[in-house]
Amino acid sequence: MSEASHHAIVFGPFQSASLGSCLGINIAPARRTKETEGSVFDKIAPDAGEPIISMRRKMPTPGVIVTSAARRIIELSKAGEKYESLVVTGNFEPTDHPELGEVVENVRQLRDKWLGKSALCLVSRDLDPSRPHLRHHLGMFDKPIVRFEWGTAKAFATDTKRPSSDLKALVDVLTGLDKLILQASFSDGKTGNASPTEVKNWIKKVGEIRPREVHLLGAEGKGVKPLPAAKLEKIAAELVETTGVPAHVFAAEAVPA
Numbered sequence: 001m002s003e004a005s006h007h008a009i010v011f012g013p014f015q016s017a018s019l020g021s022c023l024g025i026n027i028a029p030a031r032r033t034k035e036t037e038g039s040v041f042d043k044i045a046p047d048a049g050e051p052i053i054s055m056r057r058k059m060p061t062p063g064v065i066v067t068s069a070a071r072r073i074i075e076l077s078k079a080g081e082k083y084e085s086l087v088v089t090g091n092f093e094p095t096d097h098p099e100l101g102e103v104v105e106n107v108r109q110l111r112d113k114w115l116g117k118s119a120l121c122l123v124s125r126d127l128d129p130s131r132p133h134l135r136h137h138l139g140m141f142d143k144p145i146v147r148f149e150w151g152t153a154k155a156f157a158t159d160t161k162r163p164s165s166d167l168k169a170l171v172d173v174l175t176g177l178d179k180l181i182l183q184a185s186f187s188d189g190k191t192g193n194a195s196p197t198e199v200k201n202w203i204k205k206v207g208e209i210r211p212r213e214v215h216l217l218g219a220e221g222k223g224v225k226p227l228p229a230a231k232l233e234k235i236a237a238e239l240v241e242t243t244g245v246p247a248h249v250f251a252a253e254a255v256p257a
Contacts, residue, residue, distance in 0.1 A: 009065055010072040013083060017250040018215050019121060019143070020084030023076065025069050025107060027097050028059050028090025059092070062099050066106040077114040085143070086111050089123040095131055095138075104140045119143050123183075126160065129169035138177055145215070146174060149184035151201030155193055171205055180211040186227045186235065187219035194227055199235055207243035214239060218251040226251075 011024040060068075076083075088094055088107060097103055104120075111120050121143040127134075138144040150156035153164035160166070174180060184202070186194040193202070206214060216236050219226040227235075229251040236247035 009060065009068040012087075013076075013081070016085065016087075018248065019087065019119070021082075022085040022087050022121075023073070023083050023115075023118075024087045024089060025065065026090050027065055027088055027094050027100075027103055028092035030091035059097050062102040062106055065103055066110065069107060070110055073110050073114050083115060083118045085121045086115055086118045087121045087123060088141070093124065093126040093128070094122065095124050095127055095134065100137050101133060101140070104137060108140065121145060127170060127173075128162075129166055129173045134173055135177065139179070142179065143181055144177065144179060145181045145183050147184070148174070148182040148206070148209070149186065149193055149202065151193070151198040151203075151205065155198055158191070159193070171208055174209045174211070176210065178212065180209070181213050181215060182206060182209065182211045183215045183217060185217045185219040186232065188225045188227060192219075192225065194231070194235075199238070203235075203239050203242050206239060206245060210243075211245060213246040213248065216247060216249045216251075 009026050009029060011026055013021060013023050016022050073086075086107070088104065090097075094100070108120055111118055119142040120140075122138070122141045122145060124144070124146045127146050131137075138146070148170070150159065150167060153167045156162070156167040157164040174182075186192070186199075188194050193199075214236070216232045218229070218232070229249060232249045232251055236249050239245060239247045
């Protein structure tokens with residue numbers, strides 16, 4: 001792991017069960033702390049990765065991101081490396097970046113020039129439906145992947161600490177985005193979201209949103225009891241039967257993709 005005080009902007013390459021061979025761009029890097037040690041960004045960051053970010057801002061400028069990304073992308077492209085996916089994500093929620101549109105446009109131009117066959121992907125874990133121009137920004141990606149795993153407003157508010165009304169707002173923002181991929185993790189227990197009522201209501205909301213597809217993942221985190229793959233497959237089958245939306249299970253998949 002790099003001794004730098006912040007996580008590197010460019011990380012990988014890494015292999016994703018759902019996205020294939022990937023190169024990651026962390027547009028919202030966090031300061032390294034004991035809490036972030038061992039995160040996926042550490043595990044797959046290049047040893048020589050030097051994040052260039054000033055703490056005068058919470059997030060790096062578009063210029064800093066594109067300079068850091070260009071250096072690594074050009075180096076790998078000239079070495080003959082090819083990737084199925086270029087993944088935009090972050091320690092913090094990437095769509096909270098105040099200049100998200102400019103960042104994505106810069107990264108897309110880099111992709112077009114140097115990694116033309118790579119899909120430009122977003123992995124969002126905590127989407128704020130009140131962000132301005134959000135639908136437009138999501139539409140800039142080939143594969144906008146958004147976490148959506150709540151069947152009721154109560155479960156949403158408990159898990160995200162957002163107002164319960166934000167669940168409806170989130171459904172409204174996501175509905176009709178033709179390239180959208182929803183990502184959901186399910187777990188058992190008191191704080192889990194795999195009860196029959198939660199799953200039934202989640203399927204109903206997915207049917208309203210009508211994404212291109214849904215990825216079901218094994219839940220992660222301290223004290224979390226993830227559902228086994230067989231139960232995830234059962235949820236996937238129920239989703240397909242009820243809504244017709246394609247669903248795929250990646251039980252061992254990890255953030256960021």
